[in-house]
Amino acid sequence: MTPVLPVALLPIGVRGMKVLNRQKFLRNVVVPILKVSDEKVSKVTPICKNYLLKLDSFKPVQTLKPNSENSHKIIHLNPEKISQWMDFQDSEREILQKCGITEKDFDSKEIQITYENFKYDAIFKAVLPENEDTVSGFSQIGHIIHLNLRDHLLDYKQLIGEVLIDKIKTCSTVVNKNNIIDNTYRNFSMEIIAGEENYIVSVKENNCNFRFDFSKVYWNPRLSKEHERILEYLKPGDVLFDVFCGVGPFSIPAAKRKCKVFANDLNPDSFTWLKFNAKQNKVDTKLFKSYNMDGKDFICKTFKDFVIELCKGEVQKEFKIHVTMNLPAMAVEFLKHFKGLLEDKSLMEKFHYEIIVYVYCFVIGDDPYKNAEELVKENIGCQIDNLHIFYVRNVSPKKEMMRVKFNLTKSIIFGEIQELECEPPQKKICIEKDITD
Incomplete structure (x- = not known):
């Protein structure tokens, strides 16, 4: 936590400044001090730790007379916490006295504070x-x-x-x-x-380096932890379809973890930087394919063809398929393309794969979990069992970003599932929370 600057030391006379004048922040103030001999500093400073004067570019412990044979140190104290000797707690004064520090060593000193000594939040508070x-x-x-x-x-x-x-x-x-x-x-x-x-920036996240033009693509550093959470679900050999991949915060680390990755984004600039970042991070090209398609076409063509080939294959391999849909403003609108995606019912008996969808959405209201559930079910158009709903972050007052995780079952993908209008079956909704984020 950033230390709060004492009110007595805040800049004065700068309220309403619109053109930065650093000289206006210069002022002289009187602060309490302790005079301590060099040999006692190491014992006294820990006692004064909570009272030290903390400013940018300022050392609270300074030499009184440099190059002197009897050198002493001055310990500068926060005037809002200490104004006189008796402001120290009894136990603290007792320890100081055992160190040979008494009230006669307590004094005050005028110091000059400049623009360099103020943190940006103190400047904004004053201006x-x-x-x-x-x-x-x-x-x-x-x-x-x-x-x-x-x-x-x-x-x-x-x-x-x-x-x-x-x-x-x-x-x-x-x-x-x-x-x-x-x-x-x-x-x-x-x-x-x-x-x-x-606008060309370089960012490191999840042990990968990303470079992109921030004015032309989307990147939110507040999602770093969420990217990491999803990557923890992926195991070597799994498959990831990243429908709205951006410059690759899900896709590229996944490929580095030996997952087979299909990464797509409609933005041509995102697509360009995606390929650049894949090369920069030395992603195995056998594990990584990139696409510049609309999300609907990516689902209805690339994803669909992959699942069909799996079902037609002779060898059934053990791996999971993950589908990330991080376009919270509209990703749920693409869920409808999964329902009945495969028309050939003869493939059903060969469909034995676990497909997990992670779809992100913005919700407004007092119950974001319930609202996220309804939003997903309304857009996919059918009942879904075992939803896992996770709170990602607050966007603005009463607007939350949520992640809904569910399995894309055989019934959904072949269109043999109860429509939303029918009486819903018993279902389980799992609410996930991360109070540390």
Whole structure:
């Protein structure tokens, strides 16, 4: 957790600043100190640990008189926690006294604080409008920080961008999203508000390196843990059909784990970077095939042909088939293509494979688990047993991203299943939660 800067040390006189003036943050303040001889510092500092003055680019323990024969150290303390000797707890004062530190060693000192000593959140708290939402969070993708600023902050966007570049050393570009993701390719328009115009980023995730143009493809670092969860389900020899694969966060690590992967994305830029990343990560080309197709065509052609070939094959191998559908805004709309996908009923007796679907969706309402269940069943158009519903993340107030996992059974894929309008059979719904995420 980032330490909270004492109110007494916050910048003053900068409220409403729209053009960053770093000199305006310079101020002199008086803080409490302890004077300690060099030989006692190692014993005294742990006692003062919770009281230390913590600022960026500032050492709370400093030498009083450098190059002096009788060198002493000054321990700078937080003025909001300590203002006098008696503010130490009795037990702490007792230990300090055993170390030879008494009230006479407690003093105050004027120090100068500059822009370099403030963290970005302290600067935003001092500059941006009071009683309004501030820059509460952002995503970092490689060297790019991605913001979604509220309207009342747009006048401050240049200052916000410059501060973030100053304070986050791995950042050289700050962008602000201009609109919601509502186009075919799931990318959004953005503007650079600070730094260099360079959208080509490099990201490492699940032991794989990804490179892509962030302005043309979709990537969300908040999904890293979810990518990892799905990969844990995959075993060497399994097969993955990634219907909306993007630049490969599911597909490429899966292939590295010796899974047979069929990766598809409609966005031509995603497809280009997918192939680039597969090559960059030295994916075995025998295990990896990439496609630039609509999701419907990928299911009704590539996936269908694969299952037919399996059923016609003489040798029945033991492996699972996984289907990931990470396009939460509309992935459920593609579920209908699985129902009755295979018309040739003669293949049914040879269908002995476990096919697991992981479909993602956005839901709104007070019961996201129930809403996700209804959304999936409504779109596939039939009853599904043994749904596993998992909460992925919060998107916005009352809007959640959910993952629904279910088996694509022989009955569904050959169209011999009870329609949704009929009385539903007894079913089991498994709700999964990860309170650590």
